[in-house]
Amino acid sequence: MSQASSQSQPDTQPVIVANQLSKHYGEHHVNALKGVSLTIQPGEFVALMGPSGCGKSTLLNILGTIDRPTHGQLLIHGQDVFSQDEKDLTRFRREQLGFVFQFFNLLSTLTVAENVSLPLDLNPAMKEPERQQTVNAMLEKVGMAHRADFYPAQLSGGEMQRVAIARALVHQPQIILADEPTGNLDTENGEAILNLLKNLSQEGWQVILMATHSEEAARYAHRVIRMKDGQIRDVRHG
Ligand SMILES: Nc1ncnc2c1ncn2[C@@H]1O[C@H](COP(=O)(O)OP(=O)(O)OP(=O)(O)O)[C@@H](O)[C@H]1O
Ligand SMILES: [Mg+2]
Numbered sequence: 001m002s003q004a005s006s007q008s009q010p011d012t013q014p015v016i017v018a019n020q021l022s023k024h025y026g027e028h029h030v031n032a033l034k035g036v037s038l039t040i041q042p043g044e045f046v047a048l049m050g051p052s053g054c055g056k057s058t059l060l061n062i063l064g065t066i067d068r069p070t071h072g073q074l075l076i077h078g079q080d081v082f083s084q085d086e087k088d089l090t091r092f093r094r095e096q097l098g099f100v101f102q103f104f105n106l107l108s109t110l111t112v113a114e115n116v117s118l119p120l121d122l123n124p125a126m127k128e129p130e131r132q133q134t135v136n137a138m139l140e141k142v143g144m145a146h147r148a149d150f151y152p153a154q155l156s157g158g159e160m161q162r163v164a165i166a167r168a169l170v171h172q173p174q175i176i177l178a179d180e181p182t183g184n185l186d187t188e189n190g191e192a193i194l195n196l197l198k199n200l201s202q203e204g205w206q207v208i209l210m211a212t213h214s215e216e217a218a219r220y221a222h223r224v225i226r227m228k229d230g231q232i233r234d235v236r237h238g
Pocket of ligand 1: 025028030031032050051052053054055056057058059
C-alpha cells in the first residue's frame with residue numbers, strides 16, 4: 001500500500017486526518033495526548049505551539065508514524081496507516097515522510113552530498129547520474145551546493161540545518177515533520193530556514209508540520225495549533 005499517494009496527481013482530499021489520537025505511557029501514568037483530532041490539506045504549513053510537555057513532539061511522532069497512538073486513528077491520504085504491518089509502515093514512512101530535528105542529525109562521517117543522498121537509497125531504480133543531479137538540485141535549492149564535499153563538522157549550525165532539510169526533502173516526501181527546526185539557530189539562520197519551509201509549502205502539495213516555541217517562527221505558518229496538556233486548545237488561520 002506504499003503507493004497510496006502520487007504527488008503528480010492533483011489532490012483534493014486531506015493529506016492527514018487524525019481522529020481522537022491519544023497517547024498513554026502506562027508505566028509512568030502520563031497521558032501525553034488526550035484525544036487530538038485534526039485535518040490537514042495539501043500544501044498547508046502548520047505550526048504546533050504550546051508549553052513544554054504539552055505533547056507537541058508526541059503528536060509529531062505519531063503523525064510521522066515513528067510512534068503509535070494508544071487510541072485513535074490516523075489516515076494519510078485516506079489510508080489507515082497503523083493498520084499496516086511493520087514492514088509496510090517502515091516503507092511508507094521512508095517514502096512519504098521527511099523529518100527535520102532540532103539537532104540536525106547529520107552523519108558525521110559522510111559528506112554533505114552523501115548525507116543528502118541517503119534517502120535515495122530507497123529507490124534502486126535511480127542510477128548514478130540522476131542521483132547526483134537530484135542531490136545537486138536539492139543542495140542548490142537550500143543554497144548549499146558550494147559545500148557539497150564538506151563534512152558536517154565543517155559547517156555552521158544554519159548550514160547543517162539547511163543540509164538536514166535537503167536530506168528530508170530529496171525523495172520528495174508528501175509530509176515534512178519538523179520538531180523545533182530553528183531551536184538551535186540564531187535569528188538570521190532561523191529566518192532563512194523558515195523562508196525555505198514556507199517557499200516549499202507554497203509550491204503547492206507538500207505538507208509541513210512544525211513544532212516550535214517561537215511566536216516569530218509560527219508567523220510563517222498558515223495555521224497555528226496551540227496545545228495544552230495533551231489537547232488542542234486553539235487554532236489560528238493565517
Ligand atoms: N517515552 C515516554 N515515557 C513517558 N512519558 C513520556 C515519554 N515521552 C514523553 N513523555 C511525556 O509526555 C508529555 C509530552 O511530551 P512531549 O515531548 O510531547 O512534549 P513537548 O510539547 O514536545 O515539549 P517540549 O516543548 O519541551 O519539546 C511530557 O509530560 C513527557 O514527560
Ligand atoms: Mg518537543
